[in-house]
Amino acid sequence: MIKIKVPATSANLGPGFDALGLALTLYNEVWMEECDTVDIAAVDDTVIPTGTDNMIFQNARHLYELCGRPFCGLKVRQKNGIPMTRGLGSSSACIVAGLLGANALLGEPMERQELLSIAAHMEGHPDNIAPAILGGLVTSVMEGGQVYSVSVPVSDQIQFAVMIPPFEIKTEFARGILPGSLSRADAVFNLSRAALMTAALFSGRMENLKVAVQDRIHQPYRLGLIPGMREAFDAAYDLGAYGVYLSGAGPTIVGVIDARESKEDFACKLSSGLEQRGIKGWKVLVLD
Numbered sequence: 120m121i122k123i124k125v126p127a128t129s130a131n132l133g134p135g136f137d138a139l140g141l142a143l144t145l146y147n148e149v150w151m152e153e154c155d156t157v158d159i160a161a162v163d164d165t166v167i168p169t170g171t172d173n174m175i176f177q178n179a180r181h182l183y184e185l186c187g188r189p190f191c192g193l194k195v196r197q198k199n200g201i202p203m204t205r206g207l208g209s210s211s212a213c214i215v216a217g218l219l220g221a222n223a224l225l226g227e228p229m230e231r232q233e234l235l236s237i238a239a240h241m242e243g244h245p246d247n248i249a250p251a252i253l254g255g256l257v258t259s260v261m262e263g264g265q266v267y268s269v270s271v272p273v274s275d276q277i278q279f280a281v282m283i284p285p286f287e288i289k290t291e292f293a294r295g296i297l298p299g300s301l302s303r304a305d306a307v308f309n310l311s312r313a314a315l316m317t318a319a320l321f322s323g324r325m326e327n328l329k330v331a332v333q334d335r336i337h338q339p340y341r342l343g344l345i346p347g348m349r350e351a352f353d354a355a356y357d358l359g360a361y362g363v364y365l366s367g368a369g370p371t372i373v374g375v376i377d378a379r380e381s382k383e384d385f386a387c388k389l390s391s392g393l394e395q396r397g398i399k400g401w402k403v404l405v406l407d
């Protein structure tokens with residue numbers, strides 16, 4: 120059996136709607152081998168589709184078809200570290216696992232760049248897919264069926280406090296509520312901050328982050344979908360976060376914090392901060 124490990128990802132990073140994303144140290148693990156039936160199961164207690172509607176299966180079969188190779192069936196075992204439908208790239212992780220797994224089983228016929236374009240096409244936007252495949256902090260553009268992207272490391276002076284609510288948000292719904300156009304002033308507002316965010320996360324120039332995370336494309340509109348979002352921002356800023364943003368389409372909120380903070384202590388303090396504000400049942404993880 121081959122094994123594939125795919126990271127959770129956080130997209131948008133505030134102003135970089137559909138363009139920026141980064142990989143986090145939280146993973147899904149998938150084991151895969153060819154067989155003549157559909158044999159899919161979780162090796163933990165998460166509930167997953169075990170038929171041909173399983174996303175990993177579908178994407179693996181898609182790659183076989185693209186490569187013109189016969190497909191009889193697949194044995195898949197999944198261990199899901201990434202919470203589903205929470206804005207941490209769980210669907211991208213399934214697409215990427217299916218494509219990377221099939222590519223390995225087929226003897227690596229596709230280059231990473233080709234897989235990136237296929238995966239982004241499946242997802243519709245590249246901001247989770249690109250860091251799931253390339254790792255690091257990634258800026259990407261989809262153009263003419265291809266993805267143009269650059270991955271750079273996140274500064275080692277930074278880590279991420281990830282606040283995961285106990286409810287789901289469907290990305291499609293959270294996209295549907297956004298306005299279809301914006302003013303030139305708002306476009307410039309986001310463009311300048313997306314560039315600053317990328318440079319600040321790469322260089323570790325943290326003094327820029329509080330301004331760099333601001334956004335006028337999606338966060339103000341999604342605030343109404345996420346009870347506790349404002350309190351989560353306040354709790355993280357009160358504990359000294361450099362910047363706080365909504366991860367992907369939400370509902371997870373991410374605080375960018377100093378890497379010297381103890382992961383366990385900070386997670387504990389932030390959980391208490393949320394509870395003091397009446398926000399219950401959220402899970403807090405501190406990740407690189």
Ligand code: HSE
Nearest residue numbers: 130136137294367368
């Ligand atoms: N960029 C997407 C959105 C999220 O904000 O709708 C990525 O899944």
